[in-house]
Amino acid sequence: KQEVTQIPAALSVPEGENLVLNCSFTDSAIYNLQWFRQDPGKGLTSLLLIQSSQREQTSGRLNASLDKSSGRSTLYIAASQPGDSATYLCAVVGNDMRFGAGTRLTVKP
Amino acid sequence: NAGVTQTPKFQVLKTGQSMTLQCAQDMNHNSMYWYRQDPGMGLRLIYYSASEGTTDKGEVPNGYNVSRLNKREFSLRLESAAPSQTSVYFCASSEMTRATNEKLFFGSGTQLSVL
Numbered sequence: 001k002q003e004v005t006q007i008p009a010a011l012s013v014p015e016g017e018n019l020v021l022n023c024s025f026t027d028s029a030i031y032n033l034q035w036f037r038q039d040p041g042k043g044l045t046s047l048l049l050i051q052s053s054q055r056e057q058t059s060g061r062l063n064a065s066l067d068k069s070s071g072r073s074t075l076y077i078a079a080s081q082p083g084d085s086a087t088y089l090c091a092v093v094g095n096d097m098r099f100g101a102g103t104r105l106t107v108k109p
Numbered sequence: 110n111a112g113v114t115q116t117p118k119f120q121v122l123k124t125g126q127s128m129t130l131q132c133a134q135d136m137n138h139n140s141m142y143w144y145r146q147d148p149g150m151g152l153r154l155i156y157y158s159a160s161e162g163t164t165d166k167g168e169v170p171n172g173y174n175v176s177r178l179n180k181r182e183f184s185l186r187l188e189s190a191a192p193s194q195t196s197v198y199f200c201a202s203s204e205m206t207r208a209t210n211e212k213l214f215f216g217s218g219t220q221l222s223v224l
Binding site for chain 1: 212
């Protein structure tokens with residue numbers, strides 16, 4: 001059974017800081033890994049999708065990497081802004097889709 | 110673009126009552142999903158429908174039933190609500206399942222409380 005873990009559960013940083021969110025998974029037989037953003041009281045919005053054959057994906061200030069052999073993915077956010085404050089979840093698609101519990105990010109002005 | 114629409118947004122039930130959560134997507138997606146989100150546990154899959162006319166159990170199906178009414182609509186029914194079903198429920202859709210490049214699109218959620 002795939003287990004997905006996100007550490008830390010919460011993170012607070014000052015505006016402008018570069019930061020890394022972590023996601024680890026136990027089964028490397030995956031189709032893709034996705035990063036989502038969730039704002040309070042809202043649904044999930046897909047940020048980045050990394051296919052199993054890819055090593056990284058970039059969108060604006062976001063960069064996600066994937067290392068299947070070690071069962072790890074990172075989401076790098078450059079020059080963080082207060083508007084980046086949200087919960088970030090990773091999800092791994094294999095035989096099914098498993099989510100991590102998320103990292104709640106607060107960016108202080 | 111409406112995307113994935115869920116109704117209702119909030120619901121309070123008494124133990125033993127029944128209700129149906131509605132979900133519709135306008136993206137012509139084949140696959141639809143129901144998840145529940147509980148604090149500290151991430152999202153867990155209740156049921157999914159890979160294509161019109163098919164449904165399959167997910168990780169936590171007990172106490173729920175689903176109906177894929179047509180390609181657009183996928184409903185989740187609680188026949189006899191229990192306090193353990195207090196949660197936030199999300200409907201999602203994708204063009205296909207278990208594909209290398211398929212993104213999931215989510216509705217805004219239904220916050221359900223069972224007293």
